[in-house]
Amino acid sequence: MDPARVPTFCTKLQWPWIDRKWLPLHNLWLDSGMDMQLGTLQLRNNLVAAPMCGISNRAYRLLCKRYGAGLVYVEMLKVESFLHHNRKMMTLKYFREDERPIGIQFAGNNPLWLADACKMAEDEGYDIIDFNMGCPVPKIGKCGAGSALMAYPERAAKCFEAMVKAVKIPVTVKFRAGVNENHLNFVQIGRLAQEHGLVGVTIHPRTREQGYTGLANHERTRELKASLRIPVIASGDVKEPEDAMRVLRHTGCDGIMLGRGAWGRPWLFREIAEMQSHGRVFTPSPDPLERLAILREHFELLLEAFNETHACQVVRRYATWYIRDVKGSPAIRARMNRVSTREEFHEILDETEACFERELGHEPALATVAAAG
Ligand SMILES: Cc1cc2nc3c(=O)[nH]c(=O)nc-3n(C[C@H](O)[C@H](O)[C@H](O)COP(=O)(O)O)c2cc1C
Structure with a gap:
């Protein structure tokens, strides 16, 4: 095939297994799952595409969006790199209008820098800002950011306050269960976020020490949800529509964030949306x-x-x-x-x-x- 012809070919095949005349109806189904509101931001549904370093580039986000994600994120950016317009950052942070609603996620622990970055992000047109307190990578942890910041709740609270004061768009935070099994403070961090005006939280209920090993313990998600008034989004080990339903029912959480489950399978968003609205997946998986x-x-x-x-x-x-x-x-x-x-x-x-x-x-x-x- 002549590569020059591919875009047209692909456009025709965007929804190859559905007769195009039914597309508007199909989009209604994607919207008819549980919707979710994060502050002033109303989402079409409660399914969020996880920010993932090295993965959630524009191509990935667009496909997640097309297959039903209610919100997509640019991968975590170190606040200082964002402020200094580092070259790699320019490629990472660029987004297309049809990705909206789109969020950006910062890692850092300096309230002033975070506030400046939030203002810049608002000026650049992002719809929502997330603060990363979940990254277990040493490069981030050694700067006292990501999940390492969970050990310093007072510092985290200062960051929350500075970020919320700096912008009008909604601010959320994503964190882990704690630093390790002896230091589980997810409820404390969630409450601090709520007190300081953040409009939602996402929990990946593993500890920093666990990294990505073991299982995400959604008993903790349930405990967090019971402790907060703001929306709680669950992240971790949702790989099938049934997993999503189990987590939603068991924890009472408001939304689901999909990470590895959507790798090479962006239609998982649609399948979960269908499961939520109709109790079953009726669109066959692509052959x-x-x-x-x-x-x-x-x-x-x-x-x-x-x-x-x-x-x-x-x-x-x-x-x-x-x-x-x-x-x-x-x-x-x-x-x-x-x-x-x-x-x-x-x-x-x-x-x-x-x-x-x-x-x-x-x-x-x-x-x-x-x-x-
Ligand atoms: C390769 C990779 C990169 C990730 N990058 C980020 C990131 O930039 N920001 C973030 O909040 N979480 C990041 N995460 C964590 C995911 O967002 C998610 O919380 C975690 O993978 C658990 O969900 P899952 O089981 O659905 O993948 C990353 C995870 C992986 C595997």
């Missing part, structure tokens, strides 16, 4: 051919955000996720891992598609979607 079409589109969106070499490097990771349970995926992955031009990328997908079409006689069977993450 292998449709998934390849979504991967093509993902790549074209990456090319909008990055130069060709960088887009090729980035797409390798996403490609692995899109094709993970597709027949012959190890061979496709091996080729994808060496892809270095746009032409090469489309060539691999053309051949893979032709192979599927031959095997499936143009009637691809529905693939079973494996658990993500």
Whole structure:
């Protein structure tokens, strides 16, 4: 396929498994799940795409949005890099109007810098600002930011106060359960956030020490929800619509933030929206051919955000996720891992598609979607 033709082809295939005349109705379904309000910001539903370093670039956010996310975030930015217009930051923070509502997330522990960054973010048009108190990475922790700040609630409170005072747009915070099992202070941090005018909190109920090991303990989400009046969003280990329903019911939380579960599977947002509004998922998951079409589109969106070499490097990771349970995926992955031009990328997908079409006689069977993450 001539790569120049791809965008049109992809546009036609945006919702290939739904007759386009039903699209307006389908969007209604996406909106008809539980909605959520964060301060003055009314969201179409209660499903949030997690900010994720190295993942939630513009291409990823646009696909999450299209498949039903009610709110998307730019990945966590260190407040000082944001203020100093560091070059990498300029690529990361740029967003398109059709991503709205869109949030930005800062990590830091200096109230003055955070206030300045919030003002800048408001001027740049973001709809909401989140404060990161969940990142366990040493690079952030050694500056006393991210989840390390949970050990210093008074300092955190000063940051909350400065951020809220600086802007009119809503401010939220995302935190963990605590520093470790002996220091669980998520309720204290949640209450401080509420007292200082933050309009919502997200909890990833693992400790800083846990990193990403073990399970997210949503018993803690439940305890937090019972202690606060502002909306509580749960983050952690939601990989299927059933997981989302279980967490929502068990904790009484207001919304769900999806991270690894949506990797290579942005339609998980739609599936959860359908489950919430109708009690079941009725739109079939994309079959292998449709998934390849979504991967093509993902790549074209990456090319909008990055130069060709960088887009090729980035797409390798996403490609692995899109094709993970597709027949012959190890061979496709091996080729994808060496892809270095746009032409090469489309060539691999053309051949893979032709192979599927031959095997499936143009009637691809529905693939079973494996658990993500
Ligand atoms: C690769 C990666 C990058 C992440 N980056 C961020 C980030 O920038 N900001 C943030 O608040 N959380 C970040 N997280 C945490 C996720 O937002 C989420 O809270 C966590 O992965 C648990 O949810 P999940 O099980 O749905 O993935 C990151 C997680 C991963 C795996």
